[in-house]
Amino acid sequence: MKAFEYVGATSVDQAVKALTPGSAPLAGGTDLINRMKDYVTSPERVVYLNDVKELAGISGDAASGVTILAGTRLAEILASEVVKSAYPALWQTTSEVATPQIRNMASLGGNLFQHPRCWYYRSGFGLVPKTTDGKHMLREGDNRYAAIFMTDGDALYVHPSSLAVPLIALGAKATLVGPEGERTVEVEELYKVPTSNSESPFATKPGEILKSVTIPASKGKNASYEARHKQAHDWPLVMASVNLTFSGETVSDARVVVYGVAPVPWRSKAAEEAIKDKVITVESARSAGEAAAAGAKPLSMNGFKVSMLKTVITRALCTSAGNKYWEA
Ligand SMILES: Cc1cc2nc3c(=O)[nH]c(=O)nc-3n(C[C@H](O)[C@H](O)[C@H](O)COP(=O)(O)OP(=O)(O)OC[C@H]3O[C@@H](n4cnc5c(N)ncnc54)[C@H](O)[C@@H]3O)c2cc1C
Numbered sequence: 001m002k003a004f005e006y007v008g009a010t011s012v013d014q015a016v017k018a019l020t021p022g023s024a025p026l027a028g029g030t031d032l033i034n035r036m037k038d039y040v041t042s043p044e045r046v047v048y049l050n051d052v053k054e055l056a057g058i059s060g061d062a063a064s065g066v067t068i069l070a071g072t073r074l075a076e077i078l079a080s081e082v083v084k085s086a087y088p089a090l091w092q093t094t095s096e097v098a099t100p101q102i103r104n105m106a107s108l109g110g111n112l113f114q115h116p117r118c119w120y121y122r123s124g125f126g127l128v129p130k131t132t133d134g135k136h137m138l139r140e141g142d143n144r145y146a147a148i149f150m151t152d153g154d155a156l157y158v159h160p161s162s163l164a165v166p167l168i169a170l171g172a173k174a175t176l177v178g179p180e181g182e183r184t185v186e187v188e189e190l191y192k193v194p195t196s197n198s199e200s201p202f203a204t205k206p207g208e209i210l211k212s213v214t215i216p217a218s219k220g221k222n223a224s225y226e227a228r229h230k231q232a233h234d235w236p237l238v239m240a241s242v243n244l245t246f247s248g249e250t251v252s253d254a255r256v257v258v259y260g261v262a263p264v265p266w267r268s269k270a271a272e273e274a275i276k277d278k279v280i281t282v283e284s285a286r287s288a289g290e291a292a293a294a295g296a297k298p299l300s301m302n303g304f305k306v307s308m309l310k311t312v313i314t315r316a317l318c319t320s321a322g323n324k325y326w327e328a
Pocket of ligand 1: 024025026027028029030031032033049070071096097098099102105106107108109110111112113114115160161162163208209210211233234235236
């Protein structure tokens with residue numbers, strides 16, 4: 001690991017002042033420290049956030065909305081009764097992240113700003129990994145875990161944060177704080193798609209950190225469903241989160257967001273349109289899954305993700321309606 005300067009911040013103000021160019025915020029360290037050890041990220045200075053008390057905790061309720069501060073550990077999100085009862089899409093996803101030990105250390109901020117797991121990126125070839133003769137390593141190489149949407153571009157990795165997916169489905173907003181003050185954006189606006197290795201996958205301004213995420217009042221129903229290699233100690237292969245509002249029995253508004261298929265959390269407008277004005281049944285949920293898959297352009301080794309995409313959307317929709325037909 002390259003030598004670095006360490007600053008232990010005790011307030012947000014101190015942290016922001018210490019985050020000069022070339023610095024990185026450090027929360028639980030479950031992602032950043034690994035990248036530093038592998039020389040993938042080599043900050044000049046690390047600013048430790050875990051002692052900043054104003055960055056930890058959960059407040060609010062289902063009727064008015066809930067705010068989760070950025071330093072809140074994933075284990076605390078899991079222990080929250082309001083998250084469990086009002087936002088099961090978020091609770092379920094959090095329960096499946098990594099292991100209990102990692103969830104005890106990992107923070108919401110670190111989760112939303114973790115870097116992609118693409119093995120070419122983690123081996124030092126960047127997010128747009130190319131050989132010296134210009135061949136795209138993911139397009140031409142082992143792309144079994146790569147994207148199936150936006151594959152005409154050069155960012156072929158998949159976005160890593162599974163918590164971003166239910167948060168976007170739930171319409172959550174992120175408050176950022178930096179040298180120019182505070183601003184609030186939709187969680188989906190935190191991310192962008194780099195076109196070269198010198199670009200960031202985050203849409204934050206220099207020196208900004210996440211302060212909190214606010215989820216609006218809970219209306220209707222929400223759920224998540226993951227397909228993964230194994231139950232623990234891994235990221236999902238493909239996952240869907242849905243958030244539905246109803247007029248009587250029919251869906252009046254839907255948000256369907258998918259993990260593991262694009263370099264950003266993938267909002268499937270096609271699935272949203274397909275389920276609108278429908279009663280949730282296995283058939284209508286399957287039609288939404290089918291609609292989501294139209295337009296997918298898998299790479300040479302990841303065609304399996306298209307059927308997973310259909311399944312996770314179908315099952316997330318059915319879970320929201322209390323129908324876990326596959327367990328019968
Ligand atoms: C075996 C394993 C399995 C995993 N499975 C999953 C999974 O299923 N789903 C999933 O989503 N994740 C998964 N993870 C990733 C894990 O959730 C993240 O490593 C963790 O959430 C990062 O949080 P942290 O507090 O440790 O962040 P750190 O490692 O401290 O930081 C991560 C990044 O976020 C930045 N950062 C930290 N705090 C802030 C802030 N407030 N504002 C702006 N930037 C900030 C840091 O500079 C760094 O770049 C897994 C990790 C492991 C090791």
